[in-house]
Amino acid sequence: MAHDILIVDDEPDIRSLIDGILSDEGYETRQAHNSDTAIAHFRARRPSLVILDIWLANSRLDGLEILDALHREEPHVPCVMISGHGNIETAVQAIQKGAFDFIEKPFKSDRLLLIVSRALEAAKLKREISDLRLRAGSEAELIGVSPAMAQIRAAIERVAPTNSRVLISGPPGTGKEVAARMLHARSRRADGPFVALNCATLDPSRIEEELFGVEPRGDQPRRAGTLERAHGGTLLLDEVSDMPLETQGKIVRALQEQGFERIGGATRVKVDVRVIATTNKDLQAEIAAGRFREDLFYRLSVVPLRMPALRERREDVPALARHFMTRSIESSGLAPRALAEDTIAALQTHDWPGNVRQLRNLMDWLLIMAPGDSGSPIRAESLPPEIVSTAPSMLRLDRSSEIMTLPLRDAREAFERQYLEAQLLRFGGNISRTANFVGMERSALHRKLKFLGVHAEDRASGTA
Numbered sequence: 001m002a003h004d005i006l007i008v009d010d011e012p013d014i015r016s017l018i019d020g021i022l023s024d025e026g027y028e029t030r031q032a033h034n035s036d037t038a039i040a041h042f043r044a045r046r047p048s049l050v051i052l053d054i055w056l057a058n059s060r061l062d063g064l065e066i067l068d069a070l071h072r073e074e075p076h077v078p079c080v081m082i083s084g085h086g087n088i089e090t091a092v093q094a095i096q097k098g099a100f101d102f103i104e105k106p107f108k109s110d111r112l113l114l115i116v117s118r119a120l121e122a123a124k125l126k127r128e129i130s131d132l133r134l135r136a137g138s139e140a141e142l143i144g145v146s147p148a149m150a151q152i153r154a155a156i157e158r159v160a161p162t163n164s165r166v167l168i169s170g171p172p173g174t175g176k177e178v179a180a181r182m183l184h185a186r187s188r189r190a191d192g193p194f195v196a197l198n199c200a201t202l203d204p205s206r207i208e209e210e211l212f213g214v215e216p217r218g219d220q221p222r223r224a225g226t227l228e229r230a231h232g233g234t235l236l237l238d239e240v241s242d243m244p245l246e247t248q249g250k251i252v253r254a255l256q257e258q259g260f261e262r263i264g265g266a267t268r269v270k271v272d273v274r275v276i277a278t279t280n281k282d283l284q285a286e287i288a289a290g291r292f293r294e295d296l297f298y299r300l301s302v303v304p305l306r307m308p309a310l311r312e313r314r315e316d317v318p319a320l321a322r323h324f325m326t327r328s329i330e331s332s333g334l335a336p337r338a339l340a341e342d343t344i345a346a347l348q349t350h351d352w353p354g355n356v357r358q359l360r361n362l363m364d365w366l367l368i369m370a371p372g373d374s375g376s377p378i379r380a381e382s383l384p385p386e387i388v389s390t391a392p393s394m395l396r397l398d399r400s401s402e403i404m405t406l407p408l409r410d411a412r413e414a415f416e417r418q419y420l421e422a423q424l425l426r427f428g429g430n431i432s433r434t435a436n437f438v439g440m441e442r443s444a445l446h447r448k449l450k451f452l453g454v455h456a457e458d459r460a461s462g463t464a
C-alpha cells in the first residue's frame with residue numbers, strides 16, 4: 001500500500017511542488033494550508049508521515065504547535081519540518097519537540113526524498129520492534145488495580161486453558177487486544193502462533209483472501225491465509241462487526257467444520273484454531289439492524305468479556321500512567337522522570353475519551369515535552385490544557401474565581417464539596433479508600449457528604 005503523506009504549508013506553490021515530487025515517486029499525498037485543516041486531515045486518517053512548514057500565515061497554530069498537537073494524538077507518526085527562514089535554533093527546537101528531521105527551503109528534490117524515505121523506514125523499524133515486543137509477551141498483561149480489572153484477569157485465567165471462543169467487547173483503546181493476547185499466552189496453545197486480522201482496516205474485497213488464502217494463479221504462488229497461519233494457535237478477529245455479511249457466513253462454516261477452501265481452489269484445508277473476537281460496537285444492535293449474523297454471534301460469544309472505559313475505573317490510572325512512563329523511558333533511552341502527585345491527581349480526574357491508548361500516548365509525549373530538569377518529577381502544569389481543564393475549576397483559585405464572591409463559610413463548604421467530589425471520583429466512588437486518603441473516619445466522611453449534599457454510591461473496597 002502506498003504511503004500517505006500529509007503536506008502542511010501555507011504557500012500553494014510549495015505544496016504543489018512537494019506534492020509533485022512525492023506523487024512522482026508513488027506516494028499518496030494530502031494537502032493542508034493551515035493548522036485546523038492539518039489536524040482535521042490527521043484525525044480523519046492517520047498519515048504515514050507529515051511534512052510541516054514552521055511558519056504558517058493565517059493559521060491558528062504555527063508549525064511547532066501543530067507538531068505538539070499531532071504528537072499528543074499519535075506520537076508515532078514521523079514529522080519532517082520545513083522552514084524558509086530556518087536557523088539552527090528552530091531546527092534544534094523542532095527536533096527536541098520530537099520532529100524526525102528538518103529541511104530548509106529552497107531544497108533539492110533528492111534531499112526531500114532521502115529524508116522522507118529515512119523517516120518512513122525509521123517508523124517501520126519502530127513498529128517492528130513493538131511487534132516483536134508484543135510477540136515476546138510483554139504486552140500480554142493487563143495492568144490495573146480496580147475490581148473490574150481483577151475480575152477480568154480472573155476470568156481470563158479461568159477461560160484461557162479451555163478451548164472456548166471468547167468475545168471481548170468495549171470502547172476503543174480499553175485493552176481488548178491485550179486481553180486477547182493474555183488469553184493466548186495463558187492457553188495450552190501459547191507456543192503456537194497468535195495471528196490478528198483487523199476487519200476494520202482491511203479492504204472488504206480482500207478480507208476473504210486474507211482469511212482463507214489463495215491457490216496459485218498464473219505466476220502468483222499459493223498464499224496462506226490468516227486461518228491457516230494460526231493453525232495450532234489463536235486467531236484474533238479484531239473489530240469483527242466490520243466483517244462483510246457474506247464473509248460472516250463463510251466464517252460460520254469454517255468454525256463449524258474447522259476447515260475451509262482457499263480462494264480459487266477446492267482443496268480442503270483442515271485447521272485447529274481457537275478464535276477470539278473483539279468489537280467496540282454493540283453486536284446485539286448490529287444483529288437487529290441486519291448487519292451481523294446471529295449464528296456467528298452465538299458461535300463467537302461462548303464466553304463474553306467486557307472491557308470498561310477508563311473513566312469507569314479511575315483507580316487504574318496511576319498504575320497505568322507509571323507503567324507507560326517506565327515503558328517510554330526504556331524505549332526512548334531518555335533520563336527517567338517520575339510523575340508528581342498533582343499530575344497523577346489531574347490524570348485521575350480526566351475522562352479519557354481515547355481510554356488507555358490516549359493515556360499511553362500522553363506519557364510518551366510528556367516524557368519528551370514536559371519542562372524541567374531531566375530527572376525532576378513531571379508536574380501537573382506540564383499537562384496539556386485539555387487534560388488540566390477537566391479538573392474542578394474552583395480548586396484553581398484566583399481573584400476572578402466564583403468562590404471569591406462568597407462569604408468564608410459558604411466558600412469553605414463550596415471548596416469541601418468540590419474537593420470531596422474530586423477525591424471520590426479519583427477513588428472510583430470507594431468511600432473507604434477516599435476516607436483513608438483525606439484522613440477522615442469512614443462514618444465521618446459519610447456524614448460530611450450527606451451534609452454537603454454529595455451523592456456517593458458506596459462501592460466496597462475490593463482491589464486486586
Ligand SMILES: Nc1ncnc2c1ncn2[C@@H]1O[C@H](COP(=O)(O)OP(=O)(O)OP(=O)(O)O)[C@@H](O)[C@H]1O
Nearest residue numbers: 141142143171172173174175176177178280356357
Ligand atoms: N490494562 C492495560 N494494561 C496495559 N496496557 C494496556 C491496558 N489496556 C490497554 N493497554 C495498552 O493501550 C493500548 C490500546 O490497547 P488495545 O489495542 O488492546 O485496545 P483495544 O481495545 O483493542 O483498542 P481498539 O478497539 O481501538 O483496537 C495498547 O498500547 C495496549 O498495550
